[in-house]
Amino acid sequence: MSLAVDPERGRLLGAEQRYAKSFGDLAGLYADRTAFEALLASRRDEIAYEVTAYVPGDRVNDLIVGVTRMVPGRVGREFFMTRGHIHARADRPEIYHGQSGHGLMLMESPAGEIRIAKIGPGSLCYVPPFWIHRSVNIGDTDLVMLFAYPADSGQDYGIIERSGGMRVRIMADGRGGWTQEPNPHWRPRSAAEIARIHAGPEAAA
Numbered sequence: 001m002s003l004a005v006d007p008e009r010g011r012l013l014g015a016e017q018r019y020a021k022s023f024g025d026l027a028g029l030y031a032d033r034t035a036f037e038a039l040l041a042s043r044r045d046e047i048a049y050e051v052t053a054y055v056p057g058d059r060v061n062d063l064i065v066g067v068t069r070m071v072p073g074r075v076g077r078e079f080f081m082t083r084g085h086i087h088a089r090a091d092r093p094e095i096y097h098g099q100s101g102h103g104l105m106l107m108e109s110p111a112g113e114i115r116i117a118k119i120g121p122g123s124l125c126y127v128p129p130f131w132i133h134r135s136v137n138i139g140d141t142d143l144v145m146l147f148a149y150p151a152d153s154g155q156d157y158g159i160i161e162r163s164g165g166m167r168v169r170i171m172a173d174g175r176g177g178w179t180q181e182p183n184p185h186w187r188p189r190s191a192a193e194i195a196r197i198h199a200g201p202e203a204a205a
């Protein structure tokens with residue numbers, strides 16, 4: 001199987017699966033609701049980010065590999081980002097390989113520890129098992145990343161909603177750079193929820 005990464009168009013050529021998120025799909029993500037409404041007024045149906053992926057199967061022995069392309073911009077002071085998730089099988093890891101543009105991988109452990117990895121052309125980011133992850137475009141061009149993860153990982157978006165967002169937000173610092181700011185709406189996860197995440201979906205069923 002041979003595929004080609006197109007870093008300019010932000011596509012995995014030859015991959016059959018594609019999905020896109022428009023700005024209208026991202027309600028509730030950003031801190032500045034007024035700025036988000038203003039963005040929707042002119043750009044509701046525009047693509048915020050898109051994924052092309054090669055999906056060879058749905059079991060742990062396969063790898064899903066794909067390319068994410070995120071457009072640049074901000075909602076108020078907050079840089080454009082993906083919804084973010086933990087893997088539904090939370091013990092599954094993921095790698096990201098920067099292709100073009102400049103971004104961050106914002107990672108949060110169930111206990112609320114934060115790690116931020118810079119992603120630029122050629123950089124490799126390893127997201128360990130059990131870490132929530134969200135990509136942020138801090139540049140002024142498209143951010144394009146290759147990713148790979150075990151094919152049975154799945155995505156759980158509820159973990160971020162239940163905690164009132166991720167613990168920090170990535171904001172413009174007013175000097176052309178970025179800064180992390182605490183999210184005042186973030187609620188710590190209970191010991192029971194952290195234990196459920198580590199026990200895995202089979203234990204819950």
Ligand SMILES: O=P(O)(O)OC[C@H]1O[C@H](O)[C@H](O)[C@@H](O)[C@@H]1O
Pocket residue numbers: 051067068082083084085094134147148155
């Ligand atoms: O799934 P989201 O949090 O919206 O992020 C968009 C995409 O980001 C990365 O590329 C992941 O590998 C994809 O699996 C994910 O779908």
Ligand SMILES: [Fe+2]
Pocket residue numbers: 085087094133149
């Ligand atoms: Fe993931």
